[in-house]
Every structure is written in structure tokens, then in C-alpha cells.
Amino acid sequence: MPISNKYSNLILQLNPNELNNTKKAEIDVLFYNRVPKTGSIQLIELMRALGRVHDYDVEKDPQNGGIRPLLDETEESDWIDNIVGLEDGTVFASHVNYLNFTKHEQPRPIYINMVRDPVDRVISWYYYIRAPWVFVPGRRRNNREMPNPQWVNTEFDQCVLSGEKVCTYIEGSLLERVGDHRRQTLFFCGHNEFKCTPFNSRLALQLAKQNVEREYAVVGTWEHTNETLAVLEAYVPRYFANASKMYYSGLHAAKANDNPMKPHISEEIVNMVRRNFTREIEFYQFCRQRLHKQYLALKLNELMRLDNSLVEMKAGNELAIRE
Numbered sequence: 001m002p003i004s005n006k007y008s009n010l011i012l013q014l015n016p017n018e019l020n021n022t023k024k025a026e027i028d029v030l031f032y033n034r035v036p037k038t039g040s041i042q043l044i045e046l047m048r049a050l051g052r053v054h055d056y057d058v059e060k061d062p063q064n065g066g067i068r069p070l071l072d073e074t075e076e077s078d079w080i081d082n083i084v085g086l087e088d089g090t091v092f093a094s095h096v097n098y099l100n101f102t103k104h105e106q107p108r109p110i111y112i113n114m115v116r117d118p119v120d121r122v123i124s125w126y127y128y129i130r131a132p133w134v135f136v137p138g139r140r141r142n143n144r145e146m147p148n149p150q151w152v153n154t155e156f157d158q159c160v161l162s163g164e165k166v167c168t169y170i171e172g173s174l175l176e177r178v179g180d181h182r183r184q185t186l187f188f189c190g191h192n193e194f195k196c197t198p199f200n201s202r203l204a205l206q207l208a209k210q211n212v213e214r215e216y217a218v219v220g221t222w223e224h225t226n227e228t229l230a231v232l233e234a235y236v237p238r239y240f241a242n243a244s245k246m247y248y249s250g251l252h253a254a255k256a257n258d259n260p261m262k263p264h265i266s267e268e269i270v271n272m273v274r275r276n277f278t279r280e281i282e283f284y285q286f287c288r289q290r291l292h293k294q295y296l297a298l299k300l301n302e303l304m305r306l307d308n309s310l311v312e313m314k315a316g317n318e319l320a321i322r323e
Contacts, residue, residue, distance in 0.1 A: 014297035019290075020235045022217040026107030028088040030056075030239050033096050035187045036067065037124045038116040039222040040093070042251070047091050049246050052218060056323040059086070061094035068096065069175050070191045080104050091239065098190045098211050110236060111216040115287045117223065118184050118224040119273050125181050126156050126167075127262040147245040157269045171200045185283050188212055188219075209286055218294070219287045225252075227295040229245065234298050 017023075032047075034040035044203050048058045054144065071079065080099055084106050092109075101108045116124075128134060130152050139146055144208055159167035169182060175197045182199060188208035189196035196204050212219055217236050220228030232240040 004141065011296055011300065014293055016297040018250040018295070019294045019297055020217060021215060022110050022236050024108060024215075025110040025217075027084060027109055028090075028238070029086050030081060030091045030110040030112060030236070031099070031109040032081060032091060032112050033098060033187060034092040034093050034229055035115060035184055036095055036119045036181055037119075037128065038114040038184075040095075040114060043094050043114060046243060046247055046251055047093075049251060050240065050243060051091070053246075054239065054241060056091060057087070058093065061092070061096075067181075069099070069180070069186070070193055070197070072191075076100075076191055077104050079104050089238075095246060097186055097196070098188050098208075098215070100190060110214070110239075112232070112236065113187065113216060113219050114228075115184060115219055115221050115284055118182075118277050118284050119270055121184060122157055122169075122182050122273070123265055123270075124262065128157070129139060155263065160269055160273060160278065163189065167273075169199065169273065171198075171276065173199045182277075182280075183277060184280055188216075188283075200279045200281060202276060205283055208283055212287060218291070220291055221288060224288065224291060227291055230298065231291060231294045294306060297322040 029220055032040070032043070032243075044058060044060055050056075051058050054090055066231050068075075076099060079096065083099070084101070085094060100152045117318075132152075135147060135152075137142075154164075155168065165176075174195075175183075183197070183202045183204070185208040188211050190207065190211070195207060198204060218228070218231050220232060222228070225247075226244070229240075229244040
């Protein structure tokens with residue numbers, strides 16, 4: 001079926017070079033400020049395998065002190081200094097919000113990240129921190145008391161229906177503590193507490209979108225694996241050449257931090273939560289649409305072979321320009 005004229009014109013305007021921010025990088029360092037519970041370990045393992053082929057190293061921040069939700073100006077500057085000081089051909093992966101290298105007058109790295117449906121992500125986090133293989137080793141290591149069994153055994157739907165604070169997603173609410181991971185936008189907005197931490201806020205959404213559009217080479221999602229791998233291969237070839245082949249050679253079968261104890265959540269509960277995640281969902285959809293634009297730009301010639309109307313429209317547009 002031919003593509004409608006409206007969408008045909010939009011597709012013909014796509015240009016991979018204009019959609020690729022890799023050329024803006026001023027150092028040969030790939031910065032992956034990974035969002036928790038988006039499959040980041042899977043991507044790190046893929047990069048480690050590719051690094052052995054393409055001669056680069058992957059440095060993963062051990063985060064021994066836990067995930068820091070916000071850095072102050074001095075801490076942000078120190079992080080940036082450390083990343084800029086890495087050797088050429090290094091991937092640095094860490095759970096940290098967007099870092100603005102330009103603001104600190106430092107050369108920019110290549111930015112990448114991954115996103116996930118925001119409600120699926122908070123449900124995944126809810127059960128992840130309650131998994132015994134996650135909380136028991138950490139608490140034993142730090143000589144901390146084990147959590148209340150009621151906390152461990154409360155299902156997500158019970159938590160939502162009972163109105164427990166941890167499952168009440170109120171627009172404008174601020175960060176409560178380390179481990180409050182309802183804000184996917186925070187990892188793209190930055191470290192400004194006033195602008196970036198109010199939950200589901202318009203300003204945080206706008207800043208996150210601006211940073212993705214201006215800075216990030218690729219923001220992918222495992223929910224669109226083939227498109228993500230194809231775009232990474234084409235837009236960041238230094239680090240991702242032959243990523244699809246490597247991934248499907250066996251890495252795709254191993255999922256780190258997968259939680260078999262996570263139950264099915266009813267559609268009613270999921271929809272109830274979604275009503276409070278409107279701007280988080282909008283950001284996720286924005287990232288998906290951007291990924292698809294980058295992918296379509298790569299496949300334009302292939303699309304033209306399949307749809308003659310695109311060829312005719314392109315010829316007509318070129319003729320109109322000449323006239």
C-alpha cells in the first residue's frame with residue numbers, strides 16, 4: 001500500500017546526517033548515562049563483546065555508594081573532568097543524570113542512552129528491589145537489618161490500591177530519597193533540583209527533550225531491538241559496527257537482572273498508574289519517534305524501491321526546486 005502524501009513528504013525530508021549528533025563529539029569517549037531498569041546491563045555486555053573486536057574498553061561505574069539522584073556543581077564538574085580524562089576509545093557507563101560538558105567548558109563525548117515504557121519500568125523497579133537476591137547480599141554486606149516481610153511481600157497492585165506513598169505518583173512531587181526512580185526524564189534533564197525533580201512536570205519534559213535532540217547520538221529501547229541496533233550501527237559505527245550480528249550470535253538470550261518472580265499486573269492497575277505518568281509517557285514516545293525517524297532515514301532508498309510513489313514525489317520535489 002503506498003504511503004500517504006503527507007507522510008511521504010515527511011519521510012523524504014529525513015537525512016541521517018542531520019539526525020546524527022555523533023559528529024558533535026569533541027573527544028573519542030562514549031558516555032552512557034544509563035537509566036536503571038532499561039536493560040542497561042544487556043547493552044554493556046554487548047559493548048564489551050564489540051570492544052574486543054573494535055579495540056575499545058568499557059568502564060562501568062561500580063556505584064558502591066548507590067545511585068546518586070543529583071550532583072552539586074562541584075561534583076558535576078569532577079565527574080566531567082574524570083570522563084574527559086579517559087583514554088580515547090573508552091565507553092563510560094554509569095547511572096547518572098545528563099552531564100552538560102559544554103557548560104563546564106569541556107569537550108563533549110558521544111552521548112547514548114536507552115529508555116523503556118515508564119510504567120513498565122517502575123513496576124520492574126518495584127519488584128527488583130524486593131527480590132531477595134538483590135536486597136539480602138547488600139544488607140548483609142553493610143550489616144543492615146533485613147526489611148519487614150510485609151514490605152517484601154506486598155504486591156504492586158495492593159500497594160497502588162491501598163494508596164501507599166511509594167505507589168502514589170503525584171504530579172509535582174519532589175525526590176523522596178535515593179531509589180526514587182519514577183522519573184525517567186531526570187536522566188536526560190540534569191541536576192537542577194527545581195527544574196528537573198518535580199514528578200511529571202512540563203519543564204522537566206521540555207528540558208529532557210531538548211537535551212536528547214541537541215546532544216544524544218542515539219536513545220534506543222529494547223522494545224524496538226532491531227531498529228535500535230541498526231541505528232547504533234549506522235550512527236555510532238566506531239563503537240557499534242556489526243552490533244546486530246554480535247547480539248544475535250547469542251547475547252540476546254542472556255538477560256541480566258531479569259526477575260522471574262514479577263507477577264502479571266492487571267490492565268486496570270496499569271491504566272490507573274498511567275494516568276499519572278502523562279509527561280513521562282510523552283517523553284518515552286518522543287524518544288521512540290526520534291529513533292524511528294533515524295531508522296527511516298537509513299532505509300529511505302529501500303523504501304523507495306518498495307514504493308514508486310516516493311520516487312515520483314522526490315522527482316516532483318526536485319523539479320519544483322529547479323523551477
